Amino acid sequence: MLLQLSAAELGQLIIARAGSAHLPLTEQLINKHHEIKGQKATQGDIASWDNSIPVVVRALLDCGLDEVEVLVEVDLPHTNSAVDLVLCGQHPGTGTNSYLAIELKQVRRATIDARCPIAVDLGFGDGKNKLHPVRQVQRYCEYMVRYLRHLRDGSAHLMGVALLHNARDADVEALFDLPESEHGFLYTLDDLHRFRRVLTSRFVATSGRQAAFALRESRRAPLLKVTDVARQRSVIGGGLTLLDEQYVAFDRITRHLEKTAPRTSLDVGLFYDADNAHRPPPESGGKRVYILRGGPGSGKSAVALELQRALGLKGREAVLASGSRAYTETLREIMLSTAREGQVSNKRRSANRLYQYFNNFAKTPPDSIDVLICDEAHRMRRSSTYRWTPKELRDDDRPQAAEVIRAAKVLIFLLDDHQSIRPDEVGTARYLKELAEANGCQVEVSDLEGTFRAGGSKLYQQWVQRLLGLGVSDPLAWHSDGRMTLTVADSPEQMERFIRERDLEGATARITAGFCWPWNNPNGERLVDDVHIGDWRRPWNVKPQHSVPNAPKSHLWSTDALGIGQIGCVYTAQTFEYDWNGVIIGPDLLFRHGKFTVARSASRDPAFRGPIDDSTVDRCVRNAYHVLLTRGVIGTMVYAVDPATHNELRRLIPGAIGMQHYDGAQPKLTAEGSQLPPAYSRRQR
Template structure:
């Protein structure tokens, strides 16, 4: 009691004392039974910057590593519990007050996430903090419904029937040694300042944005440039003593008779575009010709726009012409001579089409049977492809590492495949990338609950309106922020000088981004939607979002993707994408829609907020994602909508009778 008064600045009330008397001895006895009498037990541990506290934090030494080890324990004196049928994280714990509470597993998961975010000491070692909810008066049968919520290392559920298992957790977390060091370290630990959203946005890594290459990125670029140094005839301006103009402009392949094709494969945010741009820049500095091609209109036009913005007065036309030569489309090489380009860097190669034939192509050049990739390989002395196997989003996009490797080898080329395994998006969270693939069934594993890692913020919005409010506040604070949606609504041409509000979800309605063939006052062109600040006023589609990233990412999952029987399933009839003709096989449409959401969910650098139109899918997201967004009240400040979240979605704070 004296310690509570000293630390909390006030005496404990009768309810606190009764709770401690009923609950704390259960945990202490379990420690003593395990011979862990030197583990330190901290009671009512405050979460930084809030009036919330963890019931107990056990502090000791890990039995395997000797490092500081912590177990956060949320104690509940309940015997019965039911889950609200409208919301899987809202539960009636049987207190008789008619009020729903946050699921105890979700509560301790959130507490652990918060502790990791604001106490750097807990991030020094992997799995340093674990969390459990202990319902020490309840039998499994009385709280059976609570076990449906997925458990994580930050939130396991134990009852009176599970005390033996709880003791095994204690012995797996703590050695029979003094916990004084761990307890003192946690008490003295530096507390990060309150992490406002603007602070998070400023943490955007200069590694990815500044084109400083690391790890596999650096190795890939180094291998390619070394190959070029050994095999490329110099075609720059410094002719040098041994310059041979005839050999320099020869169309013969480089490095002997066998052409080498480089394939760099990586997930979202793995630095593929950083590699592409850095390769082009470094080769350009040495006078070598390096053309960057893409199948993305938005990406190519943005790069051209950036280059044009550097033009000196009176030189805009020359700069525009140079930009069109340096940044091109995959289908612009149909009539180019063989080996006419030194280095061709094909970014976004997953958007490679089966052929380059298009409606404006002259009949003399049409060849539906000739693969587009073969044109690109032939035209370049050194072809380089950068791709993600899970980002082909149209039926005629065939770019995968396996496809390109087989085609290159059929053409007699050597092939080198490199995997870029790092990530420079989602706060550097490789866990988030894997989680998205599991969620969508792009991995062999089933969907699992998101375990916050202190790097990426992931939350569920209660409505598209709440999502928009949150995203707009981040935008007003100076962060880059956008909302995207699945292609489940019509995409109308402008009504005169005004965009049409095609997206309708309940009373909420907003327009898509501008169509590529149109211009609308006060709205960015479609290819600039992701980078122009005015893009905040429209909802983007996958075709304008792909390749780009922004600090805060709002994603509306439309009715074309629903969660049924433990996994996401595609409903092709709900899609409004004109690319999905009736003649397209269901398996192809499923691949494209899953890949489209894979793209949309992985655009965020700092955080992602999701909302599903389908109610059952929305509830499954609530089960799998601990994070919410809600109004937070800080002393002396106006309430702000933040990603820390309310403890329950507002609609479910009280059970409806």
């Protein structure tokens, strides 16, 4: 949140001053934005603060609601999305806390995408459709209710509105076709009198400070991780609250499937609706392929799982494929865990059919799968041929993606261009688009720009990409935006102690490392301590083909409590997330002359053996650390084996793991505060 003031206090800040380019309120918000988020406010933000917020403040003052508290730019928990304004006060009927979430739009005209009723051109001139303002605020409200306990306990009530204060009804008429709800009403310049009636129906003329405090201090429910979503869906049929670009993509795809479903008496349950049988015929053209591109934590897997769930509710089976063994086997095991007595075999067959690998489709008949969702599509390989492929099935020239495209009627690829980690992984948005179009498909590419990981810190994602040289800019020092905790550990022992303490507190916590140590088979029933740094030694996670007592199988390493005893590799960690993320940067990534360089000779990854060119190895190593550094939901700590690299991390990252007292108890490692002198630590041992 950028600012909290009463309507009366804001009223003093929206009076223009001679010679000033902006209102006093806007100048204050510009400074707050830079202070909190570490970057300059956009012109769109500044224009909204100058032109939109005063409309709401004047409406409150006109209604005599001077003491209603106004929260500006209220962050949604765990995301980088924010509600423009949240008004806080007391409800006139019940006397309980009352809240009004407001999305402000300066648009004057808006048109609906003919293909999707919730995708809207708001006239920004960037060629990108946005989520319908009403649906946007509806989803924001639903998300707040899901994650803020105070809004669910019955002592508070939340309403949402989208306010297009520059637009006339006639110029945005199509927007009114979307059904409104308590969490989403639409008001325009023609409706300002109605908007004022909303204010008087929601608030009384008393202080809203207590309501604002209760909302700010509301206990935040933990973010649902990928495995939580899959488990909840399997057990109780629960879905996700998709936001912004996520929801536009989801709705666009499901509507296309509704429109193109066959309409015969045999298709009841597959989006067939006898009452709408007079609708226009299905869209003509080639097979439809959707490509959803997004960074770590942008919700790609959430969209994939929600699509599969929603299609299943409509009676339409969607297969979810991946190139990740850990991801696929985890989803299968979650589904298997719901089997009733005597139904285990049937449930296992269903799980194996619904969750598959990219290399499972070489012999699949054309168009035999209704919908094929390819999550982690950046792991799509050049071909499905591998060392155990029978000779008669080997075809090194047939792209794996072509097999996948041929197998299904509708394809959905979800990917991150910076997460391919093997030399033969070629799944970029450009590659898949060109291949699909060469096979006669209609292709749509959408970007998921939000982030649900790293505390919703977009700044952290950008910082990691700059650090690793995945963008056009050089590395820069970390400046916290208050969302993500980033610290440096001085030793692997210190990192492990911190991670284990977070685990004992009930958080999920893991350590991963670059592939710079051998990965031996178990010694009987014991893992080998392959990862060694000085006197510190720990084993890798269990290899996929092995089982070891008191250690989880490889695909359960990130979710089984016993996984904290091993060091995870990139192949095990990819796709998953945990609250606290420890990352050991091995000697394959060295900071020299102001940037990271890849030392190929230090890598022990068998994928780099043979005639693999250096540029490919460079890409894979950087992408691997990009994956490792973006698994944390709450915080990430790093340690580099190379002293010069570690010193550079110390220079770039202010945070350190500190020793703090708690009520006279033994010192405890925390991620806050400066580290105490070594002598102090020695006295406490």
